Amino acid sequence: MLVAAAAAILIFLTAFSFWLTERVLGDAQREDQLNKFSTELTEFMETLRTAESSQRGYLIAGSPEFLDPYNQASPQLVPLAQELATKAPSKSAAQAAAAIIEPLSEKLEEMRQTINLMKVGQKESAVERLKDGFGRKLTAEIESRVREIQDDGRSAIQAEEAKTRLLEKIKAGIDAIGAALILTFSFLSLALLLRSNAATEEAQQALAKANFELEATVAQRTAALTRANQEIQRFAYIVSHDLRSPLVNIMGFTAELENLRDELFKGAEGQSIPAHFRSDFDESIGFIRSSIGRMDRLITAILSISREGSRPLSTEHVDTQALVQGLFDGIEHQIRAKGVTVEAGLLPSIVTDRMALEQIFANLIENAIKFLKPEGGGKVTVTGKVSGNEVIYTVSDNGRGIDPKDHQRIFELFRRAGPQDVPGEGMGLAFVSALVRRLGGTIAVESELGRGSIFKLTLTRSMAHRDRREP
């Protein structure tokens, strides 16, 4: 903006200078014209005086050779005066020049008359005529008119000159102001530039500082997270240990009671014990046992997740194709028994923790087979592709599908979706999700009820080659 303003000022100054130069040139021309006119006026007056002095010389001397200048000059005078009138540089000068013609004619007439009188020998009356001053008066009048015209021209010139001088002064002033403005703008621009430079530098410094602080904050948060993670794992471990302890007692003493059962009822034989006592007793013991069994599995699940979280990961090149094929082979009997079609596309290999990847695939494939439709015709497909720095694997099935409202839930520990007609603890996907997180990947599900499910696993193509232990 400042630059634009400076440019506008420069353009204006240049235009003004140009205009002023034109004007000064015009003034000079006018002055020249006026000067020429003035010269012509002077010439005219000289011609008149030549004619007049020739007339007088003739009247005094009486010899005709004195008349030569008169005869030469007098016929020029009227055309000269007319020319002056047309050439006049101003209206007033033209009027004044036109006004010369009348006294001029009278003067010429007077001179002609006196000369004619002299020619016919009446010298006395000619001199008399000269003496009465009429001729002189006319000359004076003409002269005064001429002077008037000259004065008029001179004052016009002076006025023009004054105007030009004023304009030149104004120009000088404007030039000075313009120069000052341009200088000011330049300085201002420079100052702004410097200031913006300083501001940029300051911002950069602030940014660097913020980055540094951010790094420190991230390190702090990471340490806090690591601590929290450690605590959770220790907690899980202790809890599972300590929960197991009473469970061992419950189970052990339930077994003790069961051992006593036969003796109890045997001892009471013959006495009136209702028949349903025996079956109620067995039923109660059965519930206690199955609950203990379930609780034990849950505790084992927590324990194994907590253990998996603390297992150090090792990276190696994994042939995913072979890994998945191996998993299919391992459950071949199940696949055959259920009549499932399994298919593995071309699976890109990956650098990651083999055991974790194997457990992820094992759980996903096992789930896919587990939740196929009971009427058969089940199909499980594993695909893979490389996408930039990542590998995307999918495990899809044409099974019973998962309601979209449960898509989040299925990854939570001990949560299951759909009809609970298949045994399980709601562990598998929670475990998978924990493993995928440890490998630095993501897992997502696309599914609709009755339409099968697609589990999409995204992992980095090459996990950083270091021990990614998250204690």
Added chain:
Amino acid sequence: MNRPVTIVMIEDDPGHAKLIERNIRRAGVTNELIHFADYASSKSYFETLKKLPAGATPTLVLLDLNLPDASGTEILEYLKNHGHLKLIPVIVLTTADDEAEVKRCYDLGCNVYITKPVDPDQFAMAIRQLGLFFSVIKVPDPVNA
């Protein structure tokens, strides 16, 4: 020459202690069984034992790893580092089979490591086997050791 083996059980959970004892008895093991519920009390017993000549009281230790006042591995370490006490066979009993823990116990010189299973039959079986184990076990002869 063989004196009856005294079984020292260090187990803080009275239920577990009772179950272990019953199962051992059911397996036909009639040996004297001394029960300690914590590290400190068992330690004073071992201190006394240490002063007796080796083999005067043949002993076998059943050790629970989760004690209120110390980790079972501390007792294991203590036993394996104090003169003739290191000859005492130690059977570690625990609720969770943590791999690292199992390895550590064997490194420290435990002889057998048994996870307390929740399945009652399994538990009874394990303990009874332990009983059979006791009856055939030959406590190292201190003279030849």
